[in-house]
Amino acid sequence: MNPTLASVRSTSRMTSHFGALFLRKIFPLMAFVTVLSVASCDSRNDETTLQRVKRTGTIRIAYANEAPFGYYDTATGEVTGEAPEIARVILKRLGVTSIEAKLVDFGQLIPGLRAGRYDLIAAGMYITPERAKTISFSNPTYGVGEAFLVKSGNPKNLHSFEDVVAKGDAKLGVVNGTVELKLAEDLGVPDSRLMVFPDNATALTGVKTGHIDAFSGTALTVLDLLKKAGDGLERAEPFRQPKIDGRAKNYGAFGFRKDDHEFLDAFNAELAKFIGTPEHIALIARFGFTKDELPGNVKASDITGNQ
Amino acid sequence: MLLEVPWDWMVARDALPVLGRGVVTTLLATCGGMMIALMLGLPLVILRRSRLRVLSRTISLIVEFVRGTPLLIQLFFVYFLLSGQPWASTLTIGIVMLGVHYACYVSEVYRSGIEGVSCGQWDAAKALNMSRARTWISVILPQAIPPIVPALGNYLVAMLKDTPLLFAITLRELLMESNNYASRAGSTIEVYTLLGLVFLVLSLAATALIRWTEKRLLVRGA
Amino acid sequence: MPFFDLFPHLTQGLWVTLKVYVVSSLAVLVLSTLAGLGRVAPNALLRGLAALYVHVFRGLPVLILLFWLYYVLPYFGIELGAFAVGVLGLGLNYSSYGAEIVRGAITSIPRGQWEAATALNMSRWSRMRYVILPQALVRMLPPYGNLQIELLKNTALVMFISVEELAHHGRVLQNSTQRTAEIFGISLAFYFAIAALTAFVVRRIEVAASRGIRAGGAHVA
Numbered sequence: 001m002n003p004t005l006a007s008v009r010s011t012s013r014m015t016s017h018f019g020a021l022f023l024r025k026i027f028p029l030m031a032f033v034t035v036l037s038v039a040s041c042d043s044r045n046d047e048t049t050l051q052r053v054k055r056t057g058t059i060r061i062a063y064a065n066e067a068p069f070g071y072y073d074t075a076t077g078e079v080t081g082e083a084p085e086i087a088r089v090i091l092k093r094l095g096v097t098s099i100e101a102k103l104v105d106f107g108q109l110i111p112g113l114r115a116g117r118y119d120l121i122a123a124g125m126y127i128t129p130e131r132a133k134t135i136s137f138s139n140p141t142y143g144v145g146e147a148f149l150v151k152s153g154n155p156k157n158l159h160s161f162e163d164v165v166a167k168g169d170a171k172l173g174v175v176n177g178t179v180e181l182k183l184a185e186d187l188g189v190p191d192s193r194l195m196v197f198p199d200n201a202t203a204l205t206g207v208k209t210g211h212i213d214a215f216s217g218t219a220l221t222v223l224d225l226l227k228k229a230g231d232g233l234e235r236a237e238p239f240r241q242p243k244i245d246g247r248a249k250n251y252g253a254f255g256f257r258k259d260d261h262e263f264l265d266a267f268n269a270e271l272a273k274f275i276g277t278p279e280h281i282a283l284i285a286r287f288g289f290t291k292d293e294l295p296g297n298v299k300a301s302d303i304t305g306n307q
Numbered sequence: 308m309l310l311e312v313p314w315d316w317m318v319a320r321d322a323l324p325v326l327g328r329g330v331v332t333t334l335l336a337t338c339g340g341m342m343i344a345l346m347l348g349l350p351l352v353i354l355r356r357s358r359l360r361v362l363s364r365t366i367s368l369i370v371e372f373v374r375g376t377p378l379l380i381q382l383f384f385v386y387f388l389l390s391g392q393p394w395a396s397t398l399t400i401g402i403v404m405l406g407v408h409y410a411c412y413v414s415e416v417y418r419s420g421i422e423g424v425s426c427g428q429w430d431a432a433k434a435l436n437m438s439r440a441r442t443w444i445s446v447i448l449p450q451a452i453p454p455i456v457p458a459l460g461n462y463l464v465a466m467l468k469d470t471p472l473l474f475a476i477t478l479r480e481l482l483m484e485s486n487n488y489a490s491r492a493g494s495t496i497e498v499y500t501l502l503g504l505v506f507l508v509l510s511l512a513a514t515a516l517i518r519w520t521e522k523r524l525l526v527r528g529a
Numbered sequence: 530m531p532f533f534d535l536f537p538h539l540t541q542g543l544w545v546t547l548k549v550y551v552v553s554s555l556a557v558l559v560l561s562t563l564a565g566l567g568r569v570a571p572n573a574l575l576r577g578l579a580a581l582y583v584h585v586f587r588g589l590p591v592l593i594l595l596f597w598l599y600y601v602l603p604y605f606g607i608e609l610g611a612f613a614v615g616v617l618g619l620g621l622n623y624s625s626y627g628a629e630i631v632r633g634a635i636t637s638i639p640r641g642q643w644e645a646a647t648a649l650n651m652s653r654w655s656r657m658r659y660v661i662l663p664q665a666l667v668r669m670l671p672p673y674g675n676l677q678i679e680l681l682k683n684t685a686l687v688m689f690i691s692v693e694e695l696a697h698h699g700r701v702l703q704n705s706t707q708r709t710a711e712i713f714g715i716s717l718a719f720y721f722a723i724a725a726l727t728a729f730v731v732r733r734i735e736v737a738a739s740r741g742i743r744a745g746g747a748h749v750a
Contacts, residue, residue, distance in 0.1 A: 065700075065701065065704055067704075067705075071704070071705070072701045072704075072705070073705075074538060074701065074702060074705045074706070077538075102611075102691040103691060103693070103697065103701070104691060105486070105689065107483075107486040107487055107489070107490045108486065108489075108490070108600070109490070110489075110490050110493050111486075111489045111490060111493065111494070111495040111600050112600060114493055114494065114495070115495060115599075115600045115601070115603045115604065116603050116608060117599070117600070117603070117691075130491065131493075133493065134492070134493020134494070135493060176477040195393075196397075196477060197390060198386065198387065198390055198476070198477060199703075199704055201707045202387065202390045202707075211392070211393050312604055312605060313604060372717075372721055374678075375678060375682075375720065375721045375724035375725065376682065376717045376720045376721050376724070377681075377682040377683065377684075377685040377696065377720055378682065379685040379686060379688075379696055380685060380696060380699065380713055380716050380717050380720065381717070383696075383699065383700065383703065383709075383713050384709065384710070384713035384714070384717065387703055387707075387709040387713070388709050388710065467590075468589075468590040468591075469590070470590075471590045471592040471593055472592060472686070475689075482592065482593065482596075489600075495596075495600040495601050495604075496601050496604050499593070499596055499597045499600060499601050500597070500601065502593055502596075502597075503589055503593050503594070503597055506588065506589055506590055506593055507585065507588040507589060510587075510588040510589075511584070511588055514588075
């Protein structure tokens, strides 16, 4: 093709309709809309978290979708569970009127808190000395032991993590990201006999089909699964609790940024007035928690060794 | 209060072995996935060119569907259906799903390569009384594959960059290891920045490798 | 039918997905055009910057970029909301591919067109604006349509930065009901429908935009 003046002019005239429309109208409009929609940037200032929460009456909390601790209820379209429900009560007393809940992958809970993506972890997260190096914990709201879910009669006779390690053909199931996974690894259950499931329901299927001989979860999780679909299954009794830093129970609490001690103190003060009251026990009963799971007089600092 | 960037060299240094562990799984998933994609892409394109209309239409529809839907949802679908099956480890599911997803892209590349072989080659093979299978193996494919190596290479890089999705099905590749580390260290800045650099280096290296292969093929072809 | 009780949740997610898709498409369009024009700019510095932009964002997986923007950027004093991070991350990543489409289309216009426009005493900007871009736009459309579909597929990744779109709702439903095949089957069908619609729209624009070119071509012949 050897373009002549005439052809250039004719091509440009004929195509200019779409081209000109795009360049003159559509493109600037799109640029404008894009800038507008991306520029929803909120700025920070020198207010403390508690001051901001009190001034605005709103707070952002994070949970990790783990029933019964903190999960999204598809029936109501709201976040619920032990931790978010207690958070609602305490935060209301601190003057919060609106809670924005964010579903976060369990592994992102701490990094997201520290990056300022939300102000509180309400996921029933266990207090551990390792985690306490990077975030602060409120005092615990519950304490819970471990349990095994097995087939009726416990055919492999498994009563502790040590039993699983000792019996060369016993397979243990855990849910990804949980304390049980870490426990099983730390106590020496080999990878080849440790199956990691995405959630409780699939792990339950694993026990029923015999792909695993025991499922390890908190006593609450195991009771909940037995209640929902317990035919042919039982909780392994007796059960020897793995010792976690010398304690037989794990304690769950709320997570705060390290520099939010003012907020943490205010929260702890309200929490102390609430934990153990009949109102508290009634609130958590819906999630399967009983008086056995009350934290007693254990404080966060007892576990972390801080303060 | 966050304006001072809290980069900690110690945290960064401790992240390196963690990233090293993740790289192995990431590369394993990429290589395994690519192998499946290359092998599965071929029957897909051959079936798609089948003279049986029902068959070719069905294959077309499947290919279009896989290409038109997110890999993430495909992963969820298969992972939740299969989890609990003792043979279905997350690595197996991850490799197979990457392979199947990319086989649909690779089959299109194969198709362009095959259509690039002139019709005369088919006629000549027929004149020589070659069987259909023989024609494919010794006439068409040897001519169709070399020109498409660069395009296949681009999909290798694309697949490498899709491996982080496998963290969603609990595979302990680079992203999952980094998440776990960030959670333990309580700091994201070091490990996520290093993670970005690792992927940048990997994909630039893969691209360079493809260019090199391309050049060598051109030399041999000349 | 128990099947239909999933729809309210999933359609709620579908709207958010559509919102992310449309806004990030716009971001991709704007950024691709800027970076693509930068790639063919007469200024060497501008060209270098555009090349750096393309190589960096094309080499990074979208998901890693999203995590970085969401969890690390706040340490630099820039805290964008989850939706904004999603749009920005998808926009930066896909515009690096888009820029190459723009560049490819511009450089594929025969030199004669530039020369003829110069002979007509058009300024550099008018040459680009009246002669080159209108023709390049038509050539960009088919690859651009494919890019749109890739973008759509990866909008699902914003679920990991707490944007409550379709994949997020699917995952939540999976957690509470375990009806895997139904939940993700419906989700896949939703995405496929949007992809098909995208392909259809791009095809229509292609036909409309190439009308002039075809007429022009016929005239030259």
